[in-house]
Amino acid sequence: MADLDRLDLLIAAVEKKHKYRTVCLDFIRHIGGQEIAKRTSLKEAIKSTCSKLHQVSGAFLENRPDFLQWLTELHTLPEELYSEMIKQYCQDKMRSHSSTNERLPILNEFFQKCLKSLAPIHSLLDLGCGFNPLALAWMPLAKDPMYLGIDVLADMTGFDQQFLQHTRIRGRVICKDFLGVLPKQHFQVALVLKIIPLIDQIEKEHTRQWLENIPADHLLVSFPVYSLSRKGKGMLENYTMRFMKMIEGGNWKMERFEFSTELAFLLHHQ
């Protein structure tokens, strides 16, 4: 059977699985195409596609939230992003995604410290955003900022989008594979938070080129200090070395920030 026919069968099989029903099609096609090229058996390719989708996306949101219930709750709250009720709601919901949950203990300082030199931020591109729109109230933003978030889970990005609308933030959250095409629009800052280790699992040889192509003046790149399994020994040193090597010889100026749960680098295009 031709690889293209096998890819169609693989996509149909993956889409049928409850756990992957909200992963955007272009991402299943991307990962599935790679796995088909590596394997002779279709069954093996389906299995390894699912496992990769889990590693790079599903694993961070193990217990799927009841988004309808979340939205019902949201619509009873004020529309003001900085109101205490909205901030409490955001902190509560950020616990559901392991990435934003890990950032909660440092939330008051993380964006303020990392983005201080650029404040106020007037446009933000958030690649692999997860529930990061819920952290907007903790960022040093300009009065009417523009936000574009991208992630591969349709139910999550749908919720994020409703959150932006409720709090009247200009912008969108779209369900797309950011390794496919990057936006054409230019941004002041791009957030590349805890996603480089995931890109390394899919396109390691292209990670540097991908980073260079991000349409923003400044990139805030971060790495987790702990792994999901909490065996984080040496991650700080390993990620620092990996990142230094990756940007070696590039036309960037860099600042480094270390927090108890995250390591961050702010890159400025020269």
Ligand SMILES: C[S@@+](CC[C@H](N)C(=O)[O-])C[C@H]1O[C@@H](n2cnc3c(N)ncnc32)[C@H](O)[C@@H]1O
């Ligand atoms: C480790 S989490 C980081 C989430 C967020 N950046 C943060 O730091 O809180 C990685 C996120 O990237 C998303 N993701 C992974 N690969 C992606 C891709 N190729 N395109 C878009 N989103 C992707 C996952 O679905 C997941 O929500």
